[in-house]
Amino acid sequence: MTLSDVARQKEPTAGSTKKYWIVNSEARVLFGEKGLLIRQGGVVTRSAGQAVSKFVNALLDGAENGMVSIDTGSVDAGKLAQLERLMDQLVEANLLIEAEDGERYDPVVVGLYQRAGGIVDRATIARRLATREVAVLGTGELADRLRESAGQAGLRVTGADAVESAYVTVVAGAHDDDDLLEEWNQRALAEERPRPWLAVLPFDGERATVGPWVVPGESACYQCYRLRRAAAFPDVAVSEELAGVTALRQKLDNSARYPGLNLVLAGMVTDRITEFAGLHEQMRQPLPGGLTTFEIDSTGITTEHHRVLRVPRCPVCSPAAGRGYPQVWFPRYDDEQGA
Numbered sequence: 001m002t003l004s005d006v007a008r009q010k011e012p013t014a015g016s017t018k019k020y021w022i023v024n025s026e027a028r029v030l031f032g033e034k035g036l037l038i039r040q041g042g043v044v045t046r047s048a049g050q051a052v053s054k055f056v057n058a059l060l061d062g063a064e065n066g067m068v069s070i071d072t073g074s075v076d077a078g079k080l081a082q083l084e085r086l087m088d089q090l091v092e093a094n095l096l097i098e099a100e101d102g103e104r105y106d107p108v109v110v111g112l113y114q115r116a117g118g119i120v121d122r123a124t125i126a127r128r129l130a131t132r133e134v135a136v137l138g139t140g141e142l143a144d145r146l147r148e149s150a151g152q153a154g155l156r157v158t159g160a161d162a163v164e165s166a167y168v169t170v171v172a173g174a175h176d177d178d179d180l181l182e183e184w185n186q187r188a189l190a191e192e193r194p195r196p197w198l199a200v201l202p203f204d205g206e207r208a209t210v211g212p213w214v215v216p217g218e219s220a221c222y223q224c225y226r227l228r229r230a231a232a233f234p235d236v237a238v239s240e241e242l243a244g245v246t247a248l249r250q251k252l253d254n255s256a257r258y259p260g261l262n263l264v265l266a267g268m269v270t271d272r273i274t275e276f277a278g279l280h281e282q283m284r285q286p287l288p289g290g291l292t293t294f295e296i297d298s299t300g301i302t303t304e305h306h307r308v309l310r311v312p313r314c315p316v317c318s319p320a321a322g323r324g325y326p327q328v329w330f331p332r333y334d335d336e337q338g339a
């Protein structure tokens, strides 16, 4: 039996062991005159010989559920060493990733594994994604899209009744004065063990936002964001009032008017939350106070990243609020830009 036949073989023979490899879908296999090229980004690995090309072709053809397998029991003793060397080369060339015993292919887990440069094992990532709950609060189209998108990524999505056990919470407000955000902000700050949370706001005619990423006690809180946004309001007489206002409860869901933008917001939130749940301990968490804005104009959707800084003497999150002499804080638009 040739090695290509081995690669093609589906049914394991009696008493044999099957070995599995995950195919790195970020690597491209190219067949040239001089043999096989494996390309990932700017790195190309060359393997000479038509036989190798044929073997790899047969191997990838037989891929099932993102994995290839070989029944080593069906290989002649003389060819086994050659086969093992070849498979090692393909692992080294980054085309294949050796699978763990009993591993099942999960593309999201493999994606995070690759994102972390392989420093977190896939079993750990899978366990974290399966056990860390993501609470999504809010109603309306945008909140629905957030739940749907996070669920499709394999995250455990819960709601308002399970916030106690949530690893991270996403709060989709109807608009930036929504009580839901203010209430959650105070509750998160009062928690003994502060957990990060992410505010998401639909397009309000000016912009949509993902953030701030609030790390209670460490980053700007939601009230800090409101104070800074109000300070940026062009009419100074009104801007002082804006930070403390209460909004009328609006029944109309404005987010329903921008289905495409909602998907973009949901995608960005899913990406951030998935990385946080799967890799948090090994990778730095999203920037505390980090905020991304999305604006729509004739060229399409434009995004910008900002950092919301804490407001000294913020009435909600500053321990110094209401004590001593007030610090001079000049409301400036630049503050909001993170400058």
Ligand SMILES: [Zn+2]
Binding pocket: 220, 221, 222, 223, 224, 225, 310, 311, 314, 315, 316, 317, 318
């Ligand atoms: Zn604050």
